[in-house]
Amino acid sequence: MNGANEQGGGPGRHETPEERADRLWTEMLQEVRVCQTGAQILFGFLLSVAFTPRFAGLGGFDKGLYVVTMVLGACATGALIAPVAFHRFFTGHDLKPELIKVGARLITMGLCLLGLTIGTALLLLLRVATGNDALAWAIAGAVLAWFLVGWLLLPYSVLRNAERRQRRARG
Numbered sequence: 001m002n003g004a005n006e007q008g009g010g011p012g013r014h015e016t017p018e019e020r021a022d023r024l025w026t027e028m029l030q031e032v033r034v035c036q037t038g039a040q041i042l043f044g045f046l047l048s049v050a051f052t053p054r055f056a057g058l059g060g061f062d063k064g065l066y067v068v069t070m071v072l073g074a075c076a077t078g079a080l081i082a083p084v085a086f087h088r089f090f091t092g093h094d095l096k097p098e099l100i101k102v103g104a105r106l107i108t109m110g111l112c113l114l115g116l117t118i119g120t121a122l123l124l125l126l127r128v129a130t131g132n133d134a135l136a137w138a139i140a141g142a143v144l145a146w147f148l149v150g151w152l153l154l155p156y157s158v159l160r161n162a163e164r165r166q167r168r169a170r171g
Contacts, residue, residue, distance in 0.1 A: 021096035028083065028103050035107075036080040039114050043073040046121060054128075062124060069120040076117050079110030115147040 015023065046069060049055055058066070083103035090099045119140050126136035 017097070021100060024100045025087075025096060025103070028100065028107065032080055032083060032103075032107050032110075035111060035114060036077070039073065039077045039080055039110070039117070042114075042117065042121065043070075043077050046070055046073055058128070062127060065120060065124045065127075069117060069124060072113055072117040072120060076110050076113035079106050079113055082106045082110075111151060115144065115151060119144040119147070 013020070046066075049066065055063075055066075083099070083106050086099055086102055086106075090096070122143055123136055123140035126139055127133060130136060
């Protein structure tokens with residue numbers, strides 16, 4: 001193992017543990033900015049739906065689906081904003097590595113909740129727009145399956161393959 005790895009940097013990096021933590025935190029902030037903005041715009045749009053004339057005409061299932069969508073959107077927004085609150089509390093306490101671990105989990109949770117929010121919002125929209133329940137469920141299910149593959153399974157698979165290659169290279 002070379003000195004950079006012992007100090008906390010990855011292969012080809014020469015950084016101290018503090019520099020690594022700063023870099024990872026900056027990367028996390030960039031990542032969360034993208035999904036946080038989308039979640040906030042979607043949540044803001046969904047807030048206005050209940051105040052439209054057509055909302056009163058929705059059936060009980062669709063109103064319930066709207067409530068579930070709103071709760072999921074609020075939770076997604078909260079999870080994506082939470083790392084900033086943690087940062088405020090942790091600042092000055094030399095806890096950046098802990099912040100990165102907690103922040104990564106919160107962002108992952110926020111992404112899962114955002115995917116569910118988009119899926120339920122799509123289901124509601126398609127039920128109302130098409131009047132075809134089977135089509136609405138099929139399309140919303142396909143979109144959620146795509147999120148599952150693109151956001152979770154594919155990254156997990158790439159990570160597992162990289163870990164296998166690294167083990168073979170070491171042993």
